[in-house]
Amino acid sequence: MTATCTICEAKVDLPNDCCEGELLVCGDCGTELEVIALDPITIEEAPQVQEDWGE
Amino acid sequence: MPTLRILFTRLRAEEKLLREAAEKQNIPCELQNVSNIWYGSRPFCDKGDVVLARCISHNQNEAVAQILESQGIKVVNSSSVMALCGNKLSTSIALASAGIDQPEFRTAFTPEAAIEALEDLGYPAVCKPVSGSWGRLLAKINDRESAEAVFEHKSMLGPMHNTFYIQEYIEKGxxxxxxxxxxxxxxxxxxRKSNHWITNTARGGIASNLHLDDEVKSLLRSVHQTIGGEFLAVDLFKRDDRWLVNEVNDGGEFRNSIEPTGTDIPAAVVKAVWEKRPA
Structure with a gap:
């Protein structure tokens, strides 16, 4: 499975067990991407880290 | 069928490892992204389920846990544990009440009072957001000029940063x-080893196994008795052969700790959570 980077339009490979919410990094431009939906495959630029994120 | 529901808003390696561990133990398990659902009086899971809340936002994780608990759903960790761990001042007060050793701390509500509090502790000291993670926005303050700058900047960052939490700096090697x-x-x-004073593995600290001796085990059991919860990740410093509890995390990340310790942390977590499902 592949998707198209929303920033640079490069092809991005998705793992076989890919899930909604999974994060990917575009190999070309380095943008962090989030899988929004699997059917059809939809990706968006991942949101920036928020103040209360973490452990 | 009773199900282990792992809630998330951003899927990290930890949540996938937890699901894999559940599958290996034949535990019915669903990863559930709760970003885009809304919450009313009807629960989105059954009363026989058990929920492992792993949302990356502390505030959202605590909120979803509170909602589900009000609907009679068992949530791990509980919202009260999240509230204690998610606020460093609350954690420190709980540890102090239990007589557990920790770095000395001070709290103030204005930059001017924060400087006085810091000078009472002595330089250097560490200013931390009361709610935060991954070593974000920590400031080691070495002198009064730095303190004035840090506290003035913090006073502009919003209400949460106007509770100034200041901790003694520990020379921990x-x-x-x-x-x-x-x-x-x-x-x-x-x-977690690092040349930087911030040693989080999320910031590049190198992880190695530490044998748990009786002294550390006893301290950790005391922390659990004080905080509660089914899964805690506790940060410790050692100073002059004495252990101090630095922080207690309720949504611990563990991907970098499995290989060095040889411990299947996700397997232990899902087993414990599954055993908490309603009878």
Missing amino acids: DYDVRAFIVDGEPICAIT
Whole structure:
């Protein structure tokens, strides 16, 4: 499975067990991407880290 | 059928490892992204389910736990544990009440009072957001001029940053410890080494196994008795052969701790959580 980077339009490979919410990094431009939906495959630029994120 | 529901808003390696561990133990398990659902009086899971809340936002995780608990759903960790761990001042007060050793701390509500509090502790000291993670926005303050700058900047960052939490700086050498407690029992620990004073593995600290001796186990059991919870990740410093509890995390990340410790942390967590499902 592949998707198209929303920033640079490069092809991005998705793992076989890919899930909604999974994060990917575009190999070309380095943008962090989030899988929004699997059917059809939809990706968006991942949101920036928020103040209360973490452990 | 009763199901282990792992809630998330951003899927990290930890949540996938937890699901894999559940599958290996034949535990019915669903990863559930709760970002885009709304919450009313109808629960989105059954009363026989048990929920492992792993949302990356502390505030959202605590909120979803509160909602589900009000609907009679068992949530791990509970929202009250999240509230204690998610606020460093609350954690420090709880530890102090239990007589557990920790770095000395002070709290103030204005920049001017924060400087006085810091000078009472002595330089250097560390200013931390009361709610935050991954070593974000920590400031080691070495002198009064730095203190004035840091506290003035913090005073502009919004209400949360106007509770100034200041901690004694601990000369801990080049490492600290991250220990894991599952169902009240310490299961493993790592040392995190770094040349930087912030040693989080999320910031590049190198992890190695730490053997849990009786002294550390006893301390960790005391922390669990004080905080509660089925899964805790506790950060420790050692100063002059004495252990101090630095922080207690309720949504611990563990991907970097499995290999060095040889402990299947996700397996232990899902087993403990599954055993908490309603009879």
